[in-house]
Amino acid sequence: MSTAMETGPRPLAGTGRSAALATAAAAAGVVFAGLAVLGIAVRPLLPVDETRYVAVAWEMWRDGHILVPHFNGAVYTHKPPLLFWLIDLAWSVAGVSEIAARLVGPAFGVLSVLLTGALARILWPEIPGAARRAPWILATLGVFLVFASLTMFDAMLTAATLLAMIGLARQRRTPDRLGWLGVGAALALGAFAKGPVILLHVMPVALLAPLWRDTASRPAAGTWYRGVGLAFLFGLGLVSVWLVPAAVWGGPEYRDAILWHQSADRMVSSFAHREPAWFFVALLPAFLWPWGWRPAVLRALGSRALLRDEAVRFCLVWAGAALLAFSLISGKQIHYLLPELPALALLLARAWPGTADTSAAEPKRWRLLPLVPALLIVAGAAAVLLGLVPHAREEGLTVDAASVALALGLLAALAAAVLAMPSRFAAWALIAPGTLLIFYAVAATPLRTVYDSALLAEAAAPYASGGLAYTGGDYHGEFTFSGRLASPVAELRIPGEIAAWAATHPGGAVIGRAERMSPGWPAVREINFRGRLYRVWPVPDAARPPQKGSAPQ
Template sequence: MPNPTSRQPAASLPAVDAAHGLRGIRAMSWSPTAAWVAVFVAVALLVWFGTLGLRHLIGPDEGRYAEISREMFASGDWITIRYNDLKYFEKPPFHMWATALAYTLFGIGEWQARLCVALAGLAGIGISMLATWRWFGARAAAFTGLALLAAPMWSVAAHFNTLDMTLAGVMACVLGCMLVAQHPDATVSARRGWMLACWAAMGVAVLTKGLVGVALPGLVLVVYTVATRDWGLWRRLHVAAGAALLLAVAVPYFWMVSARNPEFLNFFFIHEHWQRYTSNIHSRSGPIVYFVPIVLAGFLPWLGLFPRLWKAMRTPAEGAATFRPALMAGIWAIAIFVFFSLSRSKLPGYIVPVFPALGILAGVALDRMDVRAWSRQLSAMAIVTACGLLASPVVATLNVNHTPNSFYRAYAIWAAAAFLVMLAGVAIARWLLRRGVLPSVAVYALGMYLGFMLALTGHETVGRPASGADIAPQILQKLTPGMPLYGVRMLDHTLPFYLRHPLVMVGEADELTFGATVEPARAVPDIASFARLWKNGTPAMAVMSPETFLELSPTLPMYVVARDWRRIVVTNVAGPTPVLAAR
């Protein structure tokens, strides 16, 4: 294993002094290895950012947070978060701030809505590599980056507009800064700087998804110190200065939003934290093993490494006196996994913060793997990908989530292509084994990454019809800026973004019930009230399910403007060529 304290000194690098800098730079030539590394990074980044806009937004999360950010950008109010013009206090604002800033810089669009998560995912890879390099050397750091790049729960999640990925990227910075700060070669000032960065990242995590930004790192530290008896670690955390910095980052927003909205504190801290964790208030329960298949599938290319991850976690790094970075990473993954497994509220994205720690452990494990052991891993994954290719026609038989089977039939082709790319990556990786483990792992990881990104891109065949993007142009032919657009018993999470027009909730407000309760004038309480507004002569439009349309159309004038398999949009004013709903 490389000794982290015996890395190549700066003096041994190519000398480029002030007098001969330009000439020295021109004289430098890249080695073939450096050129291949540059090509690899360029391809990875091109795919990482180039695919952000290839898919339409899907609900609920992508459309929700894209629209909240759009309303924030349009209104200029970055304190009181609103969704469909109703107060929405379920989450803090950092992710929406970043997205609204992307809109400000680059305009409103799909790739701009996903830019925050893409940057968060990339930051998570970078800081995890830095921490691994500091403790275990450059080769292990390269393996860590490859492990995260090829892990679908990380690379795919970094292309979905959700708060979970932004939180995971920030939490990776918390872990990475902590590990770098505790290196025995760190100077006092360097340790203080990295620990302050760690505390600042925790403040950003609180602004991203609430108290978990402090609770999870705190839980990990407690478990780690109890397991290692390293009580001196707490003296190296710069708790006083760090806590002050954390509060300086997080408190101003909570103070300002509470001053403007007195109802915020109770809803956010009691309802959205305590009640969500301890009860099934949002109907998101799951068994204790809920996250087991998610972690296994999310780290699929490296499943064979799991026994080695345990071994790596228990092995101290060279040069470490008392602090054990791999053990810290392992406890990070285990403690967060257990925390969310015990929760009464479960969603797949909750578990994403464990993957940077798994990536660090994978980097350490791969750094110690010989050619024979890696060959066995390739053989196992060749079987897995071949089985996936043979099973891809099963996708064409699906008919789930109320999605027509025809969309899955189209997606089956993409799934087969994705497994073909992965299988090709495994084959090339095996051929490259004669050049060593690192080149083979690099090509293997790239093949897995490209395969998963191809499968993600192909999901547009299923996602686009559900997004509302295709019917938005038809609606915009009749929808004017001041016209009410009612969501009748339906909270459509994507259509408002594509229309640049919020919904007025009618009847069931879904997750906007709180906003409709505190601001009842901004919503319509029931169908009877909606009927009176619909028939008062003011031009209006409404979106509803086909079932609701069949229920209401016999008694209300409804002219169909647009429709697809999951929604019907109607107006109460006949146009030049109206399509009158059948009585």
């Protein structure tokens, strides 16, 4: 083993070393949690994903549909119920609130940071430096810092993937039945979190074990693959406890969607987020930011000597197989590969050059390279302030001079701190959190004034008892939770539907995008939401059906 890969003090012995490494992981988890809570305080629930998922949890809470999720009064087939169950559980403890709902996703981000530290200790028990670095790298990877803080499914899926990988790493020497049952339980957790996609994250590592295991220590192929089969069947059995009654209760349409179309259709011919095969490869610099932007780290990752490490091959198969599989799938979004970021963090932690490999000749100016995104944020904000961004003001994306000045000051302070840090590792750990603070400095006001669904909910509140309808596109639950709506929102797509709905909903209102469709009567409110003009049209008296005994209008 090369000493170039190791940094820090001499390894502690036994329990003391384990406690020190666990403490380092816990500290990284606390930092991630603090940044996630700051994000909750600064920004609203983001449409359309966060608002929709909390709306599903609200309808489950409101109507008692525990077994099968519902959205806007209909069965919701797009995702399994775990996130919604956990939000409802949080509400049962803390009361119904936006904050309680929004803490669920980041809690799994914290868990993922802790599990990454645990996996590093299993993979490299003889390299405590890697175990110290890995959770810090994951907690301050830009993509993880952003998406694991959101109310989405991917942080839960990441934690489930890590649990499965911990199980596989423990099984690589002396497999046992209890360990395989643990892997199966992790597969079930991932299926409850986001469906069968957990198999794409975990099974390549299990099935391609000959590519990463050392020949001398590997168990017999038959023993290994029987264990993989046991894990799969046990996970399937756990999922069936919910899936079978849910499929029966939800009916044929729900059964067909949850068992097949929501997974297979997304892979072969995605109905949303279609991107070219090179999409994720093009995003590799974003996934690597900021830790992989250090040239010495990239050189170390390209070292052939690193491939002799069984644990490195384990992480490469984990990340590489998922990258290939998701590149071939039709639908793509950057957060789909969130469960592979722990593998990337582990590789970066293992390859991080130590003192012996880092000469004084490495110029400090390389530390400024990962600050380019922060510089672009400040430059973009200044361009908006100076009116150089077309249509920004019309879309509500405005910033004031004080915010730009604050962001510029934060950028200067971050650059100075990064250059002054005696430890390169500590310097890199500042970059993503500092950049996030700079973003919040310029984006906090636009986020609250343009993306807050509470603005729509407030405008709709006086008419909720009479019924609400949405026109001009699909309704994604933008104001269901923020308005605590007691009934579904009707979706009206053609003028005839608007007239018919208005005739039966006196006291109600139609809400929608002004440029797409209008009911034909005056609006009482105009709201800039998501950079588009929304209007509220109360149902006029003339649209109401005549009352018995009254003259026709």
